[in-house]
Amino acid sequence: MSDAKADTTDTPHESHSPAARWGFAAVVVVALVAVFWPASDEKINFQAFRRVQEGQAAPVGMLIDSSGRPIPLGTRMAPVTLVHFWATWCPPCITEIPSILRMADHHSGDHNFSLIMIAVQDDVEKAGTFLGKRVNEALFDHDWKLTHSYGTEKVPETHLVVKNKLVESFIGATNWDDPEIRQRLQAALDAVQDDEEG
Numbered sequence: 144m145s146d147a148k149a150d151t152t153d154t155p156h157e158s159h160s161p162a163a164r165w166g167f168a169a170v171v172v173v174a175l176v177a178v179f180w181p182a183s184d185e186k187i188n189f190q191a192f193r194r195v196q197e198g199q200a201a202p203v204g205m206l207i208d209s210s211g212r213p214i215p216l217g218t219r220m221a222p223v224t225l226v227h228f229w230a231t232w233c234p235p236c237i238t239e240i241p242s243i244l245r246m247a248d249h250h251s252g253d254h255n256f257s258l259i260m261i262a263v264q265d266d267v268e269k270a271g272t273f274l275g276k277r278v279n280e281a282l283f284d285h286d287w288k289l290t291h292s293y294g295t296e297k298v299p300e301t302h303l304v305v306k307n308k309l310v311e312s313f314i315g316a317t318n319w320d321d322p323e324i325r326q327r328l329q330a331a332l333d334a335v336q337d338d339e340e341g
Contacts, residue, residue, distance in 0.1 A: 202292035206282040221257035
């Protein structure tokens, strides 16, 4: 009877040995890799998570408008475009938006300029509560796909695109009332205007 009892208590003790624990951990890791590793026909686009460099072509792709329709980003681009990634769940975004909208209003009569507000992983209703009627101008990237194609991992972030080439990126909240920043944007618009007239 005492021998049987000794065998019973020895078995759990052996299972807690370092070798047994490492063996169990290895099995768990292999199982997790098997579950989460992409299928062979799936390709991970690592390029999508690299920041687009100045002078490179600006990524374009499909987004969703406020009514749920797919919209190609390229159809909203002007010769000079600010591609602005934001979200209602992002406090710095909320602080920044009034100044970027003022700046956009300042250039509203210029057919060479466009501000594209892209709400990232956001709800149309929440965006509408914040933007009012201007929510109809907003586009939505529910899965970060287009956002990541710019190399953007956090919002807010804004990219100045001139003639489909990325010229400058503004990382984090930006004061669009800043005269220096407005001058940089105006310089891009002037250059495009000169090209048209030339």
